[in-house]
Amino acid sequence: MVYKSGNGRRIKAIDxxxxxxxxxxxxxxxRLSEIADFVGIANSTASEHxxxxxxxxxxxxxxxxxxxxxxxxxxxxxAKRYYDELLTASKPVLEQLVxxxxxxxxxxxxxxxxxxxxxxxxxxxxxxxDSWVGKRRPLxxxxxxxxxxxxxxxDELDAILDHRELAAASDHTITARDxxxxxxxxxxxxxxxxxxRESHKQIRAVGTAIVLDDGVHGAVSVAGPAKRFTxxxxxxxxxxxxLGAVNEIELNLTYQ
Amino acid sequence: MVYKSGNGRRIKAIDxxxxxxxxxxxxxxxRLSEIADFVGIANSTASEHxxxxxxxxxxxxxxxxxxxxxxxxxxxxxAKRYYDELLTASKPVLEQLVxxxxxxxxxxxxxxxxxxxxxxxxxxxxxxxDSWVGKRRPLxxxxxxxxxxxxxxxDELDAILDHRELAAASDHTITARDxxxxxxxxxxxxxxxxxxRESHKQIRAVGTAIVLDDGVHGAVSVAGPAKRFTxxxxxxxxxxxxLGAVNEIELNLTYQ
DNA sequence: CTGCCTATTCGGTAATACCGAACGGGCATC
DNA sequence: GATGCCCGTTCGGTATTACCGAATAGGCAG
Numbered sequence: 001m002v003y004k005s006g007n008g009r010r011i012k013a014i015d016x017x018x019x020x021x022x023x024x025x026x027x028x029x030x031r032l033s034e035i036a037d038f039v040g041i042a043n044s045t046a047s048e049h050x051x052x053x054x055x056x057x058x059x060x061x062x063x064x065x066x067x068x069x070x071x072x073x074x075x076x077x078x079a080k081r082y083y084d085e086l087l088t089a090s091k092p093v094l095e096q097l098v099x100x101x102x103x104x105x106x107x108x109x110x111x112x113x114x115x116x117x118x119x120x121x122x123x124x125x126x127x128x129x130d131s132w133v134g135k136r137r138p139l140x141x142x143x144x145x146x147x148x149x150x151x152x153x154x155d156e157l158d159a160i161l162d163h164r165e166l167a168a169a170s171d172h173t174i175t176a177r178d179x180x181x182x183x184x185x186x187x188x189x190x191x192x193x194x195x196x197r198e199s200h201k202q203i204r205a206v207g208t209a210i211v212l213d214d215g216v217h218g219a220v221s222v223a224g225p226a227k228r229f230t231x232x233x234x235x236x237x238x239x240x241x242x243l244g245a246v247n248e249i250e251l252n253l254t255y256q
Numbered sequence: 257m258v259y260k261s262g263n264g265r266r267i268k269a270i271d272x273x274x275x276x277x278x279x280x281x282x283x284x285x286x287r288l289s290e291i292a293d294f295v296g297i298a299n300s301t302a303s304e305h306x307x308x309x310x311x312x313x314x315x316x317x318x319x320x321x322x323x324x325x326x327x328x329x330x331x332x333x334x335a336k337r338y339y340d341e342l343l344t345a346s347k348p349v350l351e352q353l354v355x356x357x358x359x360x361x362x363x364x365x366x367x368x369x370x371x372x373x374x375x376x377x378x379x380x381x382x383x384x385x386d387s388w389v390g391k392r393r394p395l396x397x398x399x400x401x402x403x404x405x406x407x408x409x410x411d412e413l414d415a416i417l418d419h420r421e422l423a424a425a426s427d428h429t430i431t432a433r434d435x436x437x438x439x440x441x442x443x444x445x446x447x448x449x450x451x452x453r454e455s456h457k458q459i460r461a462v463g464t465a466i467v468l469d470d471g472v473h474g475a476v477s478v479a480g481p482a483k484r485f486t487x488x489x490x491x492x493x494x495x496x497x498x499l500g501a502v503n504e505i506e507l508n509l510t511y512q
Numbered sequence: 513c514t515g516c517c518t519a520t521t522c523g524g525t526a527a528t529a530c531c532g533a534a535c536g537g538g539c540a541t542c
Numbered sequence: 543g544a545t546g547c548c549c550g551t552t553c554g555g556t557a558t559t560a561c562c563g564a565a566t567a568g569g570c571a572g
Binding site: 008009010011013014015017018021025028029047048049051052053054055056057058060061067068069070071072073074075076077078079080081082111112114116118132133134135136 | 265266267269270271273274277281303305307311312313316325328332333334336367368372388389390391392
């Protein structure tokens, strides 16, 4: 599946290659002919792409098919380096936050116009989820994502909203632009965002943005089962712990 | 830099794209014109590649240039899934090994014809190195790599040796095919491999392959400073601990 | 406003990504 | 050990497009 065309011309061969990569990501070990069928290309084309990818280590050829190579991890680690400062400033604070809450704690940032998980810490009561470091999700349906959106300059926010549809992940997802903008206003005021079953049917979360003089650097969120995330625990206790933690991260970032 | 051509025709556009990715991996944040210069392509070509990569999240556009995106981490995590079984079977054993030795412990596997780090654990005396999970290195210059090579079927070994030059990383690296094959024979006999400053000038290491009925699954190595890795500590103590640990991993893999 | 620098757009063409058919190699069946 | 089947690779040919270069547009400083 080809993502929305950014601006300008695109390189079609790269679309083909990443369609193959996506197929490999979804299935453990795939035969060449299956890949070709799935992507909708000739066997010969798939063969040429795969042998090129193999040369770089992005794909591994096994006896019974092809699979993704750890070269992606290698390059991914290089990509993560960009966030070293943020990660080291956050790590001890997030660990304390997990200790205090025993819930799931997320560190999230924005890349292009998507939310990306930078770190995830699980308390004993933490809910299992389908997200991991590097996982990308729409900003508008996450507590951390909305906290980030609320801190963006108006024009940048509009650019993102123009670009992406407000896709729904549950029947609580905010899909109307006006509703979202109104909520972002109150988030900016209070410094706290809530996700009330907007990304998963059974999950609530609280978020706060990490903001320095030069803008927003990311956001922290605490997520948990909707059943337990209610009342003042959800609306006051968690937010207060979160505000303290994020403030500490901001201080760590400012003073080295 | 284009890696050796596997077999068959290659897709040149992918070479261009990954040349760009490599440039971004080496430099933190790069302007478009710098990328184009570095790779040796026109600005317009770089622009088209970058906007395609950006659509997938493999590249992020910042105010002052382009950088790698965490999408590589995402896909890398998927790739790592393939090794979940090996990793969970090894983890507790490797932790025990770090406790016992206080040195650096590596879990390595083979992808295509390269060694790839799957896990790294550092003891208090562990040496700092330039390797991380996903990092690829030639098999023939690593303790773990030679342990793996020694367990390959003859034809597969020859295919690898035909394919790759025995590159040197120090003046102790084995670069003669005959020498290597002879050493692999004794490694196969004793079940233990040594790296005597063959990959780094100042590092020695000991390795053992993880072997089941269906072949070799990877290898574990213990590495340390050449100054301290000497005598019976290097030649007996560490090997004995390693053999015990790998045996335990093999048992874990066999019985669930 | 002017000049400078950087990124994107766009026309044209040489290069190639892609397909389809033919080839080859492995594995099972008779 | 011959035959048939399946899967992957090789290879010729062509419509497509990746690539370049020049022109355009967008920032930023003076």
